[in-house]
Amino acid sequence: MRSKLIAPSVSIIIPTLNEAAHLGRTLTQLEILDPAAEEVIVVDGGSTDATLTLAHMHGCRVIRSQRKGRAVQMNRGAAAASGEILCFLHADTLVPSDLVQLMATTLADPAVSCGGFLSLMRGARRTRWGVSLHNALKTHYAALLFRPHRYLLNGFRVLFGDQVMFCRRRDFERCGGFDDTLPIMEDADLCERLGRLGRIRQLNRVVESSDRRVVRWGSWKATGIYLMIGLLWGLGVPASKLKRFYGEICD
Template sequence: MQSLALIVPLLDEEKALPALIEVIGRLDPQPTQVIAVDGGSSDRTCELVRQAGWTLVETARGRGRQINEGVRAASSTLACVLHADTTPPIDMVEVIRDTLEDDRIALASFTPLITGEKTRWFTSAHNFIKTWYAPLITRPHLFFRGVRLLFGDHAMFFRRADFLAIGGCTPGDAVMEEADLCVKFAALGRIKMVRRVVRTSDRRIAAWGPLKANWIYFKVGMMWAFGLRSRMEKNYPDIR
Protein backbone atom coordinates (compact mmCIF):
# COMPACT_ATOMS: atom_id res chain seq x y z
CA MET A 1 0.00 0.00 0.00
CA GLN A 2 1.51 3.31 -1.08
CA SER A 3 1.91 6.11 1.46
CA LEU A 4 0.23 9.47 0.81
CA ALA A 5 0.93 12.99 2.03
CA LEU A 6 -1.64 15.77 1.81
CA ILE A 7 0.12 19.07 1.10
CA VAL A 8 -1.96 22.06 2.23
CA PRO A 9 -0.58 25.50 1.18
CA LEU A 10 -1.87 28.18 3.55
CA LEU A 11 -2.00 31.94 3.93
CA ASP A 12 -4.37 33.52 6.47
CA GLU A 13 -6.83 30.63 6.39
CA GLU A 14 -8.12 30.59 9.98
CA LYS A 15 -11.72 30.82 8.74
CA ALA A 16 -11.46 27.85 6.37
CA LEU A 17 -9.19 25.60 8.43
CA PRO A 18 -11.59 24.28 11.11
CA ALA A 19 -13.86 22.68 8.50
CA LEU A 20 -10.89 21.21 6.62
CA ILE A 21 -9.36 19.81 9.80
CA GLU A 22 -12.65 18.10 10.62
CA VAL A 23 -13.01 16.61 7.13
CA ILE A 24 -9.44 15.33 6.99
CA GLY A 25 -9.96 13.74 10.40
CA ARG A 26 -12.85 11.72 8.91
CA LEU A 27 -11.01 10.45 5.82
CA ASP A 28 -11.09 6.67 5.58
CA PRO A 29 -8.42 5.48 5.21
CA GLN A 30 -6.32 8.26 6.70
CA PRO A 31 -3.41 9.85 4.79
CA THR A 32 0.06 8.96 5.99
CA GLN A 33 0.97 12.61 6.51
CA VAL A 34 -0.70 16.01 6.48
CA ILE A 35 1.81 18.77 5.81
CA ALA A 36 0.61 22.37 6.10
CA VAL A 37 2.89 24.90 4.43
CA ASP A 38 2.33 28.42 5.69
CA GLY A 39 3.41 31.40 3.60
CA GLY A 40 3.52 34.00 6.38
CA SER A 41 0.04 34.11 7.88
CA SER A 42 -0.80 36.96 10.24
CA ASP A 43 -3.84 35.25 11.80
CA ARG A 44 -4.28 32.02 13.82
CA THR A 45 -3.54 29.69 10.91
CA CYS A 46 -0.31 28.23 12.35
CA GLU A 47 -1.88 27.84 15.79
CA LEU A 48 -4.76 25.82 14.32
CA VAL A 49 -2.35 23.62 12.35
CA ARG A 50 -0.39 22.79 15.50
CA GLN A 51 -3.58 22.03 17.40
CA ALA A 52 -4.60 19.61 14.63
CA GLY A 53 -1.32 17.73 14.99
CA TRP A 54 -0.29 18.32 11.39
CA THR A 55 3.29 18.89 10.31
CA LEU A 56 3.88 22.63 9.90
CA VAL A 57 6.38 23.98 7.39
CA GLU A 58 6.90 27.75 7.30
CA THR A 59 8.29 29.43 4.20
CA ALA A 60 8.06 32.60 2.14
CA ARG A 61 4.78 33.52 0.47
CA GLY A 62 4.01 32.07 -2.96
CA ARG A 63 1.95 28.96 -3.60
CA GLY A 64 4.47 27.46 -6.03
CA ARG A 65 7.23 27.77 -3.43
CA GLN A 66 4.94 26.47 -0.69
CA ILE A 67 4.00 23.36 -2.67
CA ASN A 68 7.66 22.66 -3.41
CA GLU A 69 8.58 22.88 0.27
CA GLY A 70 5.67 20.66 1.27
CA VAL A 71 6.55 17.93 -1.21
CA ARG A 72 10.21 18.05 -0.17
CA ALA A 73 9.21 17.71 3.48
CA ALA A 74 7.07 14.64 2.76
CA SER A 75 8.39 11.11 3.17
CA SER A 76 5.50 9.48 1.32
CA THR A 77 5.38 7.85 -2.11
CA LEU A 78 2.34 9.87 -3.28
CA ALA A 79 1.32 13.48 -2.70
CA CYS A 80 -1.88 15.48 -3.13
CA VAL A 81 -2.12 19.28 -3.04
CA LEU A 82 -5.29 20.24 -1.20
CA HIS A 83 -6.41 23.85 -0.85
CA ALA A 84 -7.83 24.99 2.48
CA ASP A 85 -11.22 25.83 0.98
CA THR A 86 -11.65 22.47 -0.78
CA THR A 87 -13.58 19.55 0.74
CA PRO A 88 -12.52 16.09 -0.45
CA PRO A 89 -14.63 12.90 -0.46
CA ILE A 90 -14.24 10.59 2.53
CA ASP A 91 -12.52 7.91 0.40
CA MET A 92 -10.06 10.39 -1.11
CA VAL A 93 -6.97 8.41 -0.11
CA GLU A 94 -8.26 5.20 -1.69
CA VAL A 95 -9.21 7.03 -4.90
CA ILE A 96 -5.71 8.49 -5.19
CA ARG A 97 -3.99 5.17 -4.57
CA ASP A 98 -6.21 3.33 -7.03
CA THR A 99 -5.74 5.96 -9.75
CA LEU A 100 -1.95 6.02 -9.49
CA GLU A 101 -1.77 2.23 -9.65
CA ASP A 102 -1.88 2.89 -13.40
CA ASP A 103 1.73 3.63 -14.30
CA ARG A 104 0.60 5.45 -17.46
CA ILE A 105 -0.93 8.26 -15.38
CA ALA A 106 1.60 10.89 -14.30
CA LEU A 107 -0.79 13.46 -12.83
CA ALA A 108 -4.45 13.36 -11.86
CA SER A 109 -7.08 15.34 -10.03
CA PHE A 110 -10.63 15.24 -8.77
CA THR A 111 -13.52 17.08 -10.46
CA PRO A 112 -14.32 20.35 -8.64
CA LEU A 113 -17.83 21.52 -7.83
CA ILE A 114 -17.89 25.14 -6.72
CA THR A 115 -20.32 25.68 -3.86
CA GLY A 116 -21.26 28.13 -1.13
CA GLU A 117 -24.75 29.25 -0.24
CA LYS A 118 -25.62 27.82 -3.65
CA THR A 119 -23.91 25.62 -6.22
CA ARG A 120 -22.16 27.56 -8.99
CA TRP A 121 -23.09 25.29 -11.86
CA PHE A 122 -22.02 27.66 -14.65
CA THR A 123 -18.53 28.28 -13.29
CA SER A 124 -18.11 24.62 -12.36
CA ALA A 125 -18.99 23.66 -15.94
CA HIS A 126 -16.66 26.35 -17.29
CA ASN A 127 -13.83 25.02 -15.13
CA PHE A 128 -14.41 21.53 -16.52
CA ILE A 129 -14.44 22.70 -20.14
CA LYS A 130 -11.42 24.92 -19.49
CA THR A 131 -9.25 21.88 -18.78
CA TRP A 132 -9.60 21.11 -22.50
CA TYR A 133 -9.78 24.50 -24.21
CA ALA A 134 -6.96 26.06 -22.17
CA PRO A 135 -4.30 23.74 -23.64
CA LEU A 136 -5.92 24.04 -27.08
CA ILE A 137 -5.41 27.82 -26.99
CA THR A 138 -2.12 28.00 -25.12
CA ARG A 139 -0.27 24.77 -25.99
CA PRO A 140 -1.93 23.20 -29.07
CA HIS A 141 0.80 20.58 -29.47
CA LEU A 142 -0.01 19.30 -25.98
CA PHE A 143 -3.76 19.39 -26.60
CA PHE A 144 -3.39 17.08 -29.59
CA ARG A 145 -1.50 14.67 -27.35
CA GLY A 146 -4.54 14.59 -25.04
CA VAL A 147 -3.09 16.85 -22.34
CA ARG A 148 -5.47 18.68 -19.99
CA LEU A 149 -4.67 21.68 -17.79
CA LEU A 150 -5.71 21.02 -14.21
CA PHE A 151 -6.00 23.72 -11.56
CA GLY A 152 -5.39 24.11 -7.85
CA ASP A 153 -8.98 23.64 -6.70
CA HIS A 154 -9.00 20.21 -8.39
CA ALA A 155 -6.90 18.61 -5.60
CA MET A 156 -4.13 17.44 -7.92
CA PHE A 157 -2.13 14.34 -7.03
CA PHE A 158 1.02 12.63 -8.28
CA ARG A 159 4.03 10.52 -7.34
CA ARG A 160 6.47 12.44 -5.17
CA ALA A 161 9.51 11.14 -7.08
CA ASP A 162 8.03 12.37 -10.38
CA PHE A 163 7.36 15.83 -8.93
CA LEU A 164 10.96 16.12 -7.76
CA ALA A 165 12.28 14.77 -11.08
CA ILE A 166 10.53 17.49 -13.12
CA GLY A 167 11.69 20.24 -10.77
CA GLY A 168 8.36 20.91 -9.09
CA CYS A 169 6.56 24.25 -9.35
CA THR A 170 8.19 27.44 -10.60
CA PRO A 171 9.17 28.90 -7.17
CA GLY A 172 8.00 32.46 -7.73
CA ASP A 173 4.52 31.53 -8.96
CA ALA A 174 1.68 32.56 -6.66
CA VAL A 175 -0.98 32.04 -9.35
CA MET A 176 -1.30 29.41 -12.13
CA GLU A 177 1.44 27.28 -10.58
CA GLU A 178 -0.54 24.17 -11.45
CA ALA A 179 -0.59 24.96 -15.18
CA ASP A 180 3.19 24.77 -15.39
CA LEU A 181 3.06 21.49 -13.49
CA CYS A 182 0.71 20.03 -16.07
CA VAL A 183 3.06 20.97 -18.90
CA LYS A 184 5.98 19.35 -17.07
CA PHE A 185 4.07 16.21 -16.08
CA ALA A 186 2.87 15.75 -19.67
CA ALA A 187 6.39 14.62 -20.55
CA LEU A 188 6.04 11.71 -18.11
CA GLY A 189 2.61 10.34 -18.96
CA ARG A 190 -1.13 10.92 -19.04
CA ILE A 191 -3.02 13.63 -17.18
CA LYS A 192 -6.42 12.56 -15.91
CA MET A 193 -9.38 14.11 -14.09
CA VAL A 194 -11.13 11.36 -12.13
CA ARG A 195 -14.91 11.27 -11.93
CA ARG A 196 -15.09 12.00 -8.23
CA VAL A 197 -16.10 15.38 -6.87
CA VAL A 198 -14.31 17.71 -4.50
CA ARG A 199 -16.31 20.67 -3.28
CA THR A 200 -14.49 23.97 -3.39
CA SER A 201 -15.55 27.31 -1.93
CA ASP A 202 -17.18 29.95 -4.11
CA ARG A 203 -15.66 32.72 -2.00
CA ARG A 204 -14.03 34.43 -4.99
CA ILE A 205 -17.23 34.31 -7.02
CA ALA A 206 -19.19 35.61 -4.03
CA ALA A 207 -16.74 38.50 -3.69
CA TRP A 208 -16.36 39.34 -7.38
CA GLY A 209 -19.62 38.18 -8.93
CA PRO A 210 -19.88 35.35 -11.51
CA LEU A 211 -19.11 37.36 -14.65
CA LYS A 212 -16.15 39.21 -13.15
CA ALA A 213 -14.80 35.98 -11.63
CA ASN A 214 -14.87 34.11 -14.93
CA TRP A 215 -13.30 37.10 -16.68
CA ILE A 216 -10.47 37.19 -14.12
CA TYR A 217 -9.89 33.45 -14.50
CA PHE A 218 -9.71 33.82 -18.28
CA LYS A 219 -7.50 36.93 -18.18
CA VAL A 220 -4.98 35.41 -15.78
CA GLY A 221 -4.88 32.26 -17.90
CA MET A 222 -4.04 34.30 -20.98
CA MET A 223 -1.31 36.16 -19.08
CA TRP A 224 0.22 32.80 -18.18
CA ALA A 225 -0.02 31.64 -21.79
CA PHE A 226 1.79 34.72 -23.09
CA GLY A 227 4.46 34.74 -20.40
CA LEU A 228 3.22 37.77 -18.43
CA ARG A 229 3.95 36.14 -15.07
CA SER A 230 4.81 39.36 -13.25
CA ARG A 231 1.28 40.67 -13.84
CA MET A 232 -0.70 37.57 -12.88
CA GLU A 233 -0.85 38.00 -9.10
CA LYS A 234 -1.74 41.70 -9.42
CA ASN A 235 -4.74 40.73 -11.55
CA TYR A 236 -5.82 37.97 -9.14
CA PRO A 237 -6.74 39.90 -5.98
CA ASP A 238 -6.77 38.22 -2.58
CA ILE A 239 -10.28 38.00 -1.08
CA ARG A 240 -9.45 36.55 2.36
Protein backbone atom coordinates in the same frame (compact mmCIF):
# COMPACT_ATOMS: atom_id res chain seq x y z
CA MET B 1 -13.37 -0.04 11.62
CA ARG B 2 -10.94 1.92 9.44
CA SER B 3 -9.36 -0.04 6.64
CA LYS B 4 -5.65 -0.74 6.59
CA LEU B 5 -3.48 1.87 4.90
CA ILE B 6 -2.72 0.85 1.37
CA ALA B 7 0.52 1.36 -0.49
CA PRO B 8 1.65 3.77 -1.75
CA SER B 9 1.56 6.25 1.13
CA VAL B 10 0.12 9.75 0.68
CA SER B 11 1.32 13.11 1.97
CA ILE B 12 -1.28 15.91 1.83
CA ILE B 13 0.29 19.36 1.59
CA ILE B 14 -1.72 22.50 2.41
CA PRO B 15 -0.25 26.01 1.90
CA THR B 16 -1.82 28.56 4.25
CA LEU B 17 -1.88 32.25 5.01
CA ASN B 18 -4.61 33.44 7.41
CA GLU B 19 -6.96 30.55 6.60
CA ALA B 20 -8.55 30.12 10.05
CA ALA B 21 -12.04 30.69 8.64
CA HIS B 22 -11.78 27.64 6.37
CA LEU B 23 -8.95 25.38 7.52
CA GLY B 24 -10.76 23.72 10.42
CA ARG B 25 -13.50 22.34 8.18
CA THR B 26 -10.94 21.03 5.70
CA LEU B 27 -8.85 19.32 8.37
CA THR B 28 -11.93 17.79 9.98
CA GLN B 29 -12.79 16.21 6.63
CA LEU B 30 -9.25 14.86 6.28
CA GLU B 31 -9.58 13.11 9.64
CA ILE B 32 -12.25 10.78 8.27
CA LEU B 33 -10.34 9.68 5.17
CA ASP B 34 -10.52 5.91 4.79
CA PRO B 35 -7.83 4.77 4.33
CA ALA B 36 -6.01 7.58 6.09
CA ALA B 37 -3.22 9.66 4.60
CA GLU B 38 0.30 9.08 5.87
CA GLU B 39 0.52 12.73 6.96
CA VAL B 40 -1.02 16.16 6.56
CA ILE B 41 1.53 18.95 6.23
CA VAL B 42 0.46 22.57 6.72
CA VAL B 43 3.02 25.00 5.29
CA ASP B 44 2.30 28.47 6.60
CA GLY B 45 3.44 31.73 5.04
CA GLY B 46 3.15 33.91 8.15
CA SER B 47 -0.45 33.76 9.40
CA THR B 48 -1.52 36.24 12.05
CA ASP B 49 -4.86 34.58 12.81
CA ALA B 50 -5.64 31.17 14.36
CA THR B 51 -4.44 29.12 11.37
CA LEU B 52 -1.47 27.57 13.17
CA THR B 53 -3.52 26.86 16.28
CA LEU B 54 -6.02 24.92 14.20
CA ALA B 55 -3.29 22.99 12.42
CA HIS B 56 -1.73 21.93 15.72
CA MET B 57 -5.15 21.05 17.19
CA HIS B 58 -5.77 18.66 14.32
CA GLY B 59 -2.37 17.00 14.66
CA CYS B 60 -0.88 18.30 11.43
CA ARG B 61 2.79 18.59 10.78
CA VAL B 62 3.42 22.34 10.63
CA ILE B 63 6.19 24.04 8.65
CA ARG B 64 6.74 27.78 8.79
CA SER B 65 7.96 29.17 5.51
CA GLN B 66 10.17 32.24 5.50
CA ARG B 67 8.71 33.19 2.13
CA LYS B 68 5.02 33.23 1.31
CA GLY B 69 3.47 32.11 -1.95
CA ARG B 70 1.75 28.89 -2.87
CA ALA B 71 4.56 27.55 -5.08
CA VAL B 72 7.22 28.26 -2.45
CA GLN B 73 5.16 26.77 0.36
CA MET B 74 4.12 23.67 -1.56
CA ASN B 75 7.72 22.99 -2.54
CA ARG B 76 8.70 23.25 1.13
CA GLY B 77 6.02 20.75 2.03
CA ALA B 78 7.01 18.38 -0.77
CA ALA B 79 10.65 18.46 0.32
CA ALA B 80 9.64 17.45 3.87
CA ALA B 81 7.04 14.86 2.84
CA SER B 82 7.54 11.14 3.40
CA GLY B 83 4.71 9.87 1.17
CA GLU B 84 5.16 8.29 -2.25
CA ILE B 85 2.17 10.31 -3.51
CA LEU B 86 1.97 14.08 -3.03
CA CYS B 87 -1.46 15.70 -2.85
CA PHE B 88 -1.65 19.51 -3.02
CA LEU B 89 -4.79 20.79 -1.32
CA HIS B 90 -6.14 24.30 -0.82
CA ALA B 91 -7.12 25.21 2.74
CA ASP B 92 -10.75 25.85 1.74
CA THR B 93 -11.37 22.62 -0.20
CA LEU B 94 -13.27 19.52 0.91
CA VAL B 95 -12.33 16.13 -0.54
CA PRO B 96 -14.12 12.75 -0.77
CA SER B 97 -13.52 10.34 2.09
CA ASP B 98 -11.96 7.79 -0.28
CA LEU B 99 -9.40 10.32 -1.54
CA VAL B 100 -6.37 8.14 -0.75
CA GLN B 101 -7.82 5.12 -2.56
CA LEU B 102 -8.74 7.22 -5.59
CA MET B 103 -5.23 8.64 -5.90
CA ALA B 104 -3.53 5.28 -5.41
CA THR B 105 -5.77 3.62 -8.00
CA THR B 106 -5.23 6.42 -10.53
CA LEU B 107 -1.44 6.41 -10.20
CA ALA B 108 -1.29 2.61 -10.30
CA ASP B 109 -1.39 3.17 -14.06
CA PRO B 110 2.23 3.94 -14.99
CA ALA B 111 1.04 5.93 -18.02
CA VAL B 112 -0.59 8.54 -15.69
CA SER B 113 1.72 11.18 -14.19
CA CYS B 114 -0.80 13.51 -12.52
CA GLY B 115 -4.44 13.59 -11.51
CA GLY B 116 -7.11 15.91 -10.20
CA PHE B 117 -10.84 16.23 -9.60
CA LEU B 118 -13.88 18.21 -10.70
CA SER B 119 -14.04 21.39 -8.65
CA LEU B 120 -17.43 22.55 -7.40
CA MET B 121 -17.54 26.08 -5.98
CA ARG B 122 -19.99 26.33 -3.13
CA GLY B 123 -20.78 28.85 -0.43
CA ALA B 124 -23.10 29.11 2.53
CA ARG B 125 -25.98 30.35 0.39
CA ARG B 126 -25.51 28.91 -3.09
CA THR B 127 -23.61 26.63 -5.43
CA ARG B 128 -21.81 28.40 -8.27
CA TRP B 129 -22.84 26.09 -11.09
CA GLY B 130 -21.78 28.40 -13.92
CA VAL B 131 -18.32 29.10 -12.55
CA SER B 132 -17.87 25.43 -11.69
CA LEU B 133 -18.82 24.40 -15.24
CA HIS B 134 -16.34 26.85 -16.72
CA ASN B 135 -13.60 25.59 -14.40
CA ALA B 136 -14.23 22.05 -15.65
CA LEU B 137 -14.29 23.09 -19.31
CA LYS B 138 -11.08 25.11 -19.13
CA THR B 139 -9.06 21.99 -18.30
CA HIS B 140 -9.99 20.93 -21.85
CA TYR B 141 -9.98 24.14 -23.84
CA ALA B 142 -6.73 25.50 -22.37
CA ALA B 143 -4.97 22.30 -23.40
CA LEU B 144 -6.76 22.06 -26.77
CA LEU B 145 -6.07 25.68 -27.75
CA PHE B 146 -2.44 25.87 -26.76
CA ARG B 147 -1.16 22.27 -26.78
CA PRO B 148 -3.53 20.63 -29.31
CA HIS B 149 -1.19 17.83 -30.39
CA ARG B 150 -0.60 16.78 -26.79
CA TYR B 151 -4.29 17.05 -25.94
CA LEU B 152 -5.36 14.90 -28.88
CA LEU B 153 -2.52 12.38 -28.86
CA ASN B 154 -1.51 12.15 -25.22
CA GLY B 155 -4.59 13.16 -23.22
CA PHE B 156 -2.92 16.32 -21.94
CA ARG B 157 -5.04 18.42 -19.58
CA VAL B 158 -4.43 21.63 -17.66
CA LEU B 159 -5.45 21.21 -14.03
CA PHE B 160 -5.59 23.95 -11.39
CA GLY B 161 -5.13 24.07 -7.63
CA ASP B 162 -8.85 24.04 -6.82
CA GLN B 163 -9.01 20.63 -8.49
CA VAL B 164 -6.66 19.05 -5.89
CA MET B 165 -3.64 18.01 -7.94
CA PHE B 166 -1.73 14.86 -7.04
CA CYS B 167 1.29 13.04 -8.45
CA ARG B 168 4.06 10.62 -7.53
CA ARG B 169 6.81 12.21 -5.50
CA ARG B 170 9.46 10.84 -7.86
CA ASP B 171 7.74 12.50 -10.84
CA PHE B 172 7.38 15.77 -8.94
CA GLU B 173 11.10 15.75 -8.19
CA ARG B 174 12.00 14.65 -11.70
CA CYS B 175 10.26 17.64 -13.28
CA GLY B 176 11.63 20.10 -10.71
CA GLY B 177 8.52 20.74 -8.62
CA PHE B 178 6.65 24.03 -8.69
CA ASP B 179 8.40 27.03 -10.19
CA ASP B 180 8.62 29.21 -7.09
CA THR B 181 9.32 32.33 -9.16
CA LEU B 182 5.71 32.24 -10.38
CA PRO B 183 3.18 34.28 -8.37
CA ILE B 184 0.30 32.65 -10.26
CA MET B 185 -0.33 29.73 -12.66
CA GLU B 186 2.22 27.57 -10.86
CA ASP B 187 -0.29 24.72 -11.05
CA ALA B 188 -0.74 24.92 -14.84
CA ASP B 189 3.02 25.22 -15.26
CA LEU B 190 3.57 22.05 -13.22
CA CYS B 191 0.89 20.26 -15.27
CA GLU B 192 2.69 21.13 -18.47
CA ARG B 193 5.94 19.60 -17.20
CA LEU B 194 4.27 16.55 -15.62
CA GLY B 195 2.39 16.10 -18.90
CA ARG B 196 5.68 15.34 -20.60
CA LEU B 197 6.10 12.36 -18.28
CA GLY B 198 2.65 10.85 -18.82
CA ARG B 199 -1.09 11.49 -19.06
CA ILE B 200 -2.92 14.06 -16.94
CA ARG B 201 -6.16 12.50 -15.71
CA GLN B 202 -9.16 14.32 -14.29
CA LEU B 203 -11.30 11.98 -12.21
CA ASN B 204 -15.06 12.05 -12.45
CA ARG B 205 -15.36 12.87 -8.75
CA VAL B 206 -16.12 16.20 -7.07
CA VAL B 207 -14.18 18.28 -4.57
CA GLU B 208 -15.83 21.36 -3.03
CA SER B 209 -14.10 24.73 -2.75
CA SER B 210 -15.18 27.98 -1.14
CA ASP B 211 -16.78 30.57 -3.41
CA ARG B 212 -15.23 33.46 -1.46
CA ARG B 213 -13.60 35.11 -4.49
CA VAL B 214 -16.78 34.72 -6.52
CA VAL B 215 -18.72 36.41 -3.72
CA ARG B 216 -16.29 39.31 -3.87
CA TRP B 217 -16.23 39.65 -7.66
CA GLY B 218 -19.57 38.24 -8.78
CA SER B 219 -20.01 35.23 -11.06
CA TRP B 220 -19.58 37.00 -14.39
CA LYS B 221 -16.50 38.93 -13.33
CA ALA B 222 -14.94 35.81 -11.78
CA THR B 223 -15.53 33.77 -14.93
CA GLY B 224 -14.10 36.59 -17.05
CA ILE B 225 -10.98 36.81 -14.88
CA TYR B 226 -10.41 33.05 -15.01
CA LEU B 227 -10.94 33.03 -18.78
CA MET B 228 -8.58 35.96 -19.32
CA ILE B 229 -5.86 34.43 -17.20
CA GLY B 230 -6.06 31.12 -19.06
CA LEU B 231 -5.96 32.75 -22.49
CA LEU B 232 -3.09 35.08 -21.66
CA TRP B 233 -1.12 32.28 -20.03
CA GLY B 234 -1.51 30.16 -23.14
CA LEU B 235 -0.27 33.07 -25.25
CA GLY B 236 2.86 33.32 -23.12
CA VAL B 237 2.11 36.41 -21.02
CA PRO B 238 4.43 36.41 -17.95
CA ALA B 239 2.86 35.34 -14.65
CA SER B 240 3.93 38.61 -13.02
CA LYS B 241 1.57 40.46 -15.36
CA LEU B 242 -1.22 37.92 -14.96
CA LYS B 243 -1.18 38.33 -11.20
CA ARG B 244 -2.90 41.72 -11.34
CA PHE B 245 -6.03 40.02 -12.74
CA TYR B 246 -6.26 37.71 -9.78
CA GLY B 247 -5.21 39.76 -6.77
CA GLU B 248 -3.21 38.28 -3.96
CA ILE B 249 -2.85 34.52 -4.29
CA CYS B 250 -3.10 33.61 -0.60
CA ASP B 251 -5.46 36.26 0.72
